[in-house]
Amino acid sequence: EEKEPENADIYVKSVGSDKPLRLTFAPELDLQPSWAPDGSYIAFIRLKDDLCTIYTIPPLGGVERKVYETKRAWKSGLNGRLLACTPDSKAIVISESRSPEDPNSLFLFKLKTGEKVRLTSPPAGAIGDCDPVFSPDGRVLTFARVQAGRSVSDLYRIDLSSDLTPVAEPASLTDRMPVRLRDLVGHAWSAEGREIIVSSERGFHSWDFWRIPVNDPQRSTRLELAEERGVGPVISGPSRRMIYVKEQPGIANIWYLEDSGQSKKQAVPTRLFGSTQCEGLCQVSPDGAKVAFESVRTGFSEICVSNSDGSGFLRLTDYNGPRCEFPAWSPDSRWVAYDARPEGQSEIYVISPEGGQPRRITYDPGDDLGPTWSRDGRWIYFTSNRTGAWQVWKMSTGGGDPVQVTQEGGWFTRMSVDGRTLFLGKPPPEWGVYRMPVEGGAQELFLPDGLIDLFAPAAHGYYFWRMKGSGGSVFGYPDGSLVFLDSSTGARRVVTVTDQLPTSVSPFPDGKRIMFSQMGHPTADL
Incomplete structure (x- = not known):
């Protein structure tokens, strides 16, 4: 009897x-199958570490x-396909x-000659460009x-000649859609070629299908199907049927535990909230009195305490659409920094934990993400692609x-307790x-089996x-x-084990209690 595969095929x-x-x-991982229109083969990607090999079968x-x-x-x-077969x-x-x-x-790659032609230049x-x-x-x-x-994206079109050579510069379609947040996860042409069906994020883990008239995107309308998933x-x-993926994301929640300091006695976490909506990226205030986190109780991603x-x-916060992420406390617990994108690009903001008007502190066409305060409160560190x-x-x-x-x-930062060392990651x-x-x-590499977001x-x-996995592995x-990890001895100790997907960790000032967020495993069906 054939064994169930342990990887993607x-x-x-x-x-x-x-x-x-x-x-x-x-x-290896076999991903993203694409049918040849004449039915003669299926192209797919085989992924091993950072090497992508395209095969046909x-x-x-x-x-x-x-x-x-x-x-x-x-x-x-990048969301969506990385390859497609030509007509x-x-x-x-x-x-x-x-x-x-x-x-x-x-790029266009001709199978018979091996010739490679650039199609777009973002x-x-x-x-970058994907989902062709x-x-x-x-x-x-x-x-x-x-x-x-x-993952803020727009749908573009590029007109081609009969030999698939571009005859004009790419033009945006979805920048004229009547929505504030555009994070596209797949699209398809209608059979007659007059409309495009696109999936666009509406809120945290919530997507809508939209019908876009190719010649008049302003008249785009939302389709009532798939239950926002x-x-x-x-x-x-020929059959005028649509297949799509219906996702059921795992629910993220915030937990806390007492660290006994003993290797043989693993701590049992306790759930902080009873909410049925996603809440995560929690950060305990330096005085231990409060916790800041991302929540979607209102249907949109907002920063809460x-x-x-x-x-x-x-x-x-009250953005009602664009995602807010990565809250970070000032050393005196009087301010919370975070990133948000009400104008499209991500910028850093600061707000009082008592509420009020947020104050924007970065101004650049690039993206500014993931703030961290210095221990003396004089600096806010952040990640940016403003130089490319x-x-x-x-x-x-x-x-x-x-x-x-x-x-x-x-890529993202954490500050040492004494304020002398900056910990950081590398771009994904x-x-x-x-x-x-x-x-x-x-x-210098400090922790080869760690991730800065989870440190x-x-x-x-x-x-x-x-x-x-191996260092640098894509998956x-x-x-x-x-x-x-004990800083004085270098010894390691497992505190607790979970079968869910952790998304953050934040210790209390006493070093004995820990708050963290984790997410249930998502599922998907066709």
Whole structure:
């Protein structure tokens, strides 16, 4: 009897049949199948670490054919397909970048000759172009251009000649849609070629299907189907049927525990809130009295606070659409910094935990993310791509121009308890926690199996959710173990183990209590 595969493989399934046919059996990850329009093959990506190899295989199984190889296809933040077959089945369109700092562009790769032609050139600072889809007549290619690090995107069209050469610059379609938040997760052309069905995020883990008239996007209308959970639409022209993925995301909640300090006695967490909505990215205030976190109780992502025992819930922000993330306390517990994107790009804001009007402190067309305060309260560190690459910057809380801190790449930060060391990560997909002096200097790898988002300095050491996989692996993930690293001895101790997906960790000032957020595993169906 055939064993259940332990990784992703390619399958085909006749509509109405009970059992799918498995096509690939490699130990690597096989992803993103794309049918050739003439039905002669299926193209797919085989992923091993950072190497993406494109193969073709007959639809009913057979010999695989290797056609293309690249290390620059997958990039964090890209939503949707990375490849598509051309209407004549003689070439593929691939999303790829020239270097980790460059945005992904779309290229046409001809299977017979190996010729490669650039189709798009996104601006510096963008994540890049992905999700290529051809119109039914093959004369228009639509694609998603991801503008920002947190997946803000628009749908573009590019007109093509009969030999698939671009005849004009790409033009945006969805910038004229009647919505504030545009985070696209798949699109498909209607059979007659006059409309496009697109999935767009409406709020945290909530998506809507929209019908976009190609020649008049302002007349776009929302489709009432899929119960706010539909992504990745594909339309079968002759049958006028649409297949899509219906996602059921895991619910994120905030928990706390008492760390006994004993290796043989693992702590049992207690849930802080009884909310049925997602709440996470929690941060305990330096005085231990309050906790700041992201919540979607109102239907949209907002920054909220409560007392550390869960009482006294208060919503601080009121954006009603654009996502707010990564709250960070000032050392005196009087202010909360966070990032939000009410104008499209992400900027850093500061607000009182008692409520009131937020104060914007960064102004740049690029994205500014993930604030962290210095221990003396004089600086706010943040991650920005304002130079075209992700680096760590800092800005005086008294005003002035931002100062670039890193030169070799940086992604989010944590400050040591004594305020002398800055911990940071590298831009995704690389992981590992690095450190450098706050005065500046060389970065060194501190924690190879950690992730800066899931790492926190504490009174006598460091707490982190342990990562599983090889360093730099695209698909590394937390193994469920919350580990304490003793700063004086270097010894490690597992504090607790979870079968859910951790999303943050924040110790109390006494170093004996810990607050963290975790999310249930998501599910999806066709």
